[in-house]
Amino acid sequence: xxxxxxxxxxxxxxxxxxxxxxxxxxxxxxxxxxxxxxxxxxxxxxxxxxxxxxxxxxxxxxxxxxxxxx
Amino acid sequence: xxxxxxxxxxxxxxxxxxxxxxxxxxxxxxxxxxxxxxxxxxxxxxxxxxxxxxxxxxxxxxxxxxxxxxxxxxxxxxxxxxxxxxxxxxxxxxxxxxxxxxxxxxxxxxxxxxxxxxxxxxxxxxxxxxxxxxxxxxxxxxxxxxxxxxxxxxxxxxxxxxxxxxxxxxxxxxxxxxxxxxxxxxxxxxxxxxxxxxxxxx
Numbered sequence: 129x130x131x132x133x134x135x136x137x138x139x140x141x142x143x144x145x146x147x148x149x150x151x152x153x154x155x156x157x158x159x160x161x162x163x164x165x166x167x168x169x170x171x172x173x174x175x176x177x178x179x180x181x182x183x184x185x186x187x188x189x190x191x192x193x194x195x196x197x198x
Numbered sequence: 199x200x201x202x203x204x205x206x207x208x209x210x211x212x213x214x215x216x217x218x219x220x221x222x223x224x225x226x227x228x229x230x231x232x233x234x235x236x237x238x239x240x241x242x243x244x245x246x247x248x249x250x251x252x253x254x255x256x257x258x259x260x261x262x263x264x265x266x267x268x269x270x271x272x273x274x275x276x277x278x279x280x281x282x283x284x285x286x287x288x289x290x291x292x293x294x295x296x297x298x299x300x301x302x303x304x305x306x307x308x309x310x311x312x313x314x315x316x317x318x319x320x321x322x323x324x325x326x327x328x329x330x331x332x333x334x335x336x337x338x339x340x341x342x343x344x345x346x347x348x349x350x351x352x353x354x355x356x357x358x359x360x361x362x363x364x365x366x367x368x369x370x371x372x373x374x375x376x377x378x379x380x381x382x383x384x385x386x387x388x389x390x391x392x393x394x395x396x397x398x399x400x
Contacts (some may be wrong), residue, residue: 134230140225148216149295156207156213160346168339171331172220179224183231185238189317190238193310197246197303 131190135183141178146168207350214343221340228329231321237312242307250307253300261293349351 149169153161204210268286275281331337336344 129233131234134227134234137223137230138227141220141227145216148213148277150211152209156204156208158203161203164339164342164346167219167343168331172339175324175327175331176220176224177323179228179328182321182324183227186231186235186314186317186321189310189313190235193242193314194238194250196306197310 131183135180135187138176139180141173142173142180145182146173204350208352210343210347211352212341214347217337217339217343221337224328224332228325233326235314235318237313240315242311242314246307247304250300250303254297255304257293257297257300261290264289264312 146169150167153165239242268283268290271281271283271286331339334341
């Protein structure tokens with residue numbers, strides 16, 4: 129799997145997780161659900177988005193490096 | 199005592215599947231980025247310098263040959279004959295350009311190796327955090343869901359004689375099996391979930 133495919137897969141996984149959480153929290157509405165969201169879902173979303181941003185930057189640098197040095 | 203509200207018992211399983219898929223996707227993505235970066239860095243540090251040094255050597259050989267050829271052609275000059283040296287001069291310029299290009303590439307390799315290193319360091323922060331939260335067997339987010347699912351199952355078994363949940367039933371109900379916070383020890387929630395929660399039939 130190359131970098132572009134990996135990045136796309138993480139983006140898709142995050143999108144699916146967020147969509148599922150929105151659906152699930154319609155039917156799970158207690159304190160534990162709120163705690164789960166804070167402890168896991170929001171953390172996943174924040175970290176995955178930051179990782180995707182850096183993946184994109186790193187990918188662009190790798191691509192340009194190959195062009196400039198070949 | 200807090201009351202758990204779960205109106206669809208398969209919601210936790212649905213969430214668990216989505217979290218597990220996300221964990222897999224994240225691990226694959228992190229692995230692929232690391233592999234790709236290593237591949238490019240390895241190519242830049244090993245293959246490319248060797249290639250461009252070879253090109254410089256070849257360029258120098260071509261330059262020497264072109265200069266000799268140009269000198270020979272110039273020797274043909276007489277009072278009545280001026281030889282055309284344009285092709286030899288072009289060959290000299292081509293050789294010089296080849297050497298200069300290879301030297302630029304070697305310099306570019308140094309520059310881009312540093313840039314990749316900087317980008318990799320920037321990437322390490324969030325990717326390290328992501329690796330941490332999706333790490334573990336199972337990941338903490340899945341372990342917490344396993345504990346909750348176990349608690350819900352235990353609660354439903356306790357309720358079974360009075361409130362059977364048959365296959366095909368629309369299992370919409372309020373379940374009161376998850377009153378313990380996630381921060382408590384995993385074993386505690388499944389010990390006797392019905393004691394700690396107040397069930398309300400939907």
